[in-house]
Amino acid sequence: VAMYAAKHAGGGRWTWYDPIMDERADTDARLGADLRRAIARDELFLVYQPIVELPSGRPAGLEALVRWRHPEHGMISPAQFIPLAERDGQIIEVGRWVLATAMRQIADWQREYGADAPRKVSVNVSARQLNEPGFPDEVAELLATIGLDPAKLVIEVTETAVLGTGAALDVVRRLDELGLKIALDDFGTGQSSLSLLVDTPVSWLKVDKSFVDGVTSDSPQAVILDGLIGITRGLRIQAVAEGVETAEQAERLHRAGYRFAQGYHFARPMPASDVALLLDGPRQREARQSQLA
Ligand code: C2E
Ligand code: MG
Numbered sequence: 001v002a003m004y005a006a007k008h009a010g011g012g013r014w015t016w017y018d019p020i021m022d023e024r025a026d027t028d029a030r031l032g033a034d035l036r037r038a039i040a041r042d043e044l045f046l047v048y049q050p051i052v053e054l055p056s057g058r059p060a061g062l063e064a065l066v067r068w069r070h071p072e073h074g075m076i077s078p079a080q081f082i083p084l085a086e087r088d089g090q091i092i093e094v095g096r097w098v099l100a101t102a103m104r105q106i107a108d109w110q111r112e113y114g115a116d117a118p119r120k121v122s123v124n125v126s127a128r129q130l131n132e133p134g135f136p137d138e139v140a141e142l143l144a145t146i147g148l149d150p151a152k153l154v155i156e157v158t159e160t161a162v163l164g165t166g167a168a169l170d171v172v173r174r175l176d177e178l179g180l181k182i183a184l185d186d187f188g189t190g191q192s193s194l195s196l197l198v199d200t201p202v203s204w205l206k207v208d209k210s211f212v213d214g215v216t217s218d219s220p221q222a223v224i225l226d227g228l229i230g231i232t233r234g235l236r237i238q239a240v241a242e243g244v245e246t247a248e249q250a251e252r253l254h255r256a257g258y259r260f261a262q263g264y265h266f267a268r269p270m271p272a273s274d275v276a277l278l279l280d281g282p283r284q285r286e287a288r289q290s291q292l293a
């Protein structure tokens with residue numbers, strides 16, 4: 001591959017120029033321009049994946065995950081466009097839309113289903129958002145406008161995002177003061193620092209799928225999964241196992257002391273209308289029972 005030395009755009013440093021990187025930059029620029037119009041054109045939507053209790057599989061909460069239906073390219077994974085939005089700064093606006101949409105949805109479910117409504121909804125928040133000193137005020141304003149109980153909302157952050165700067169840590173503390181719950185996402189894959197569990201007001205620890213994948217074998221991942229339970233218990237943090245795909249994994253995690261899990265074995269992310277069907281279930285059963293009575 002031909003490499004040329006080129007001046008890094010804006011950086012003022014000399015770096016290696018790589019045509020493949022240039023192609024990526026090209027795709028990024030085009031997708032970025034499309035993303036700028038995606039919110040206005042209603043191309044983004046949220047899906048919700050249940051977080052369940054073990055061993056019953058009963059839903060304990062939901063995680064909101066963003067989706068983009070691109071008019072020409074079809075569905076684009078957040079694994080692709082979220083990092084892009086992080087790089088070009090659009091994550092601030094996308095994140096704002098995600099948060100407001102998820103909060104309105106929780107409030108709607110609350111109005112419609114009352115005590116049967118999902119107890120908690122988790123929203124992923126990126127490093128850039130956490131570095132906006134105004135972010136907690138924005139969240140407070142949304143809570144007030146929508147009239148939502150802050151205890152219904154869980155903010156998922158990664159270790160790397162929190163450890164990035166002191167500003168992020170400060171924002172996390174202020175979110176906690178607002179009455180929101182904090183979850184550490186993808187735990188074990190970033191710059192895992194146990195002091196983070198001491199210094200931040202973490203309520204949930206989401207242990208990354210890469211550990212869960214190894215739980216049924218005699219692996220270092222299984223040893224770590226077992227060890228983390230002791231740590232979270234002592235610190236009164238709830239552990240959630242991410243990416244559980246088999247009954248065998250679920251069973252092994254339950255035996256290790258995990259009370260919560262998330263993964264395709266239990267449910268895939270689904271549109272809000274399917275969540276409503278789940279919530280309608282118990283209600284319709286009740287209605288039938290009262291008709292019989
Ligand atoms: P995450 O927050 O760790 O979300 C979990 C991801 O794992 C989701 O992928 C989910 O669909 C997937 N997943 C759940 N169970 C299983 C399983 O059993 N097997 C496998 N293979 N995968 C499973 P998704 O929705 O593609 O999102 C990918 C990542 O993109 C998320 O990882 C999160 O980091 C980011 N993301 C998604 N939505 C948002 C958002 O609204 N805002 C921000 N900032 N990031 C988001
Ligand atoms: Mg997450």
Ligand code: MG
Nearest residue numbers: 185186206242
């Ligand atoms: Mg996760």
Ligand code: MG
Nearest residue numbers: 186208209242
């Ligand atoms: Mg993960």
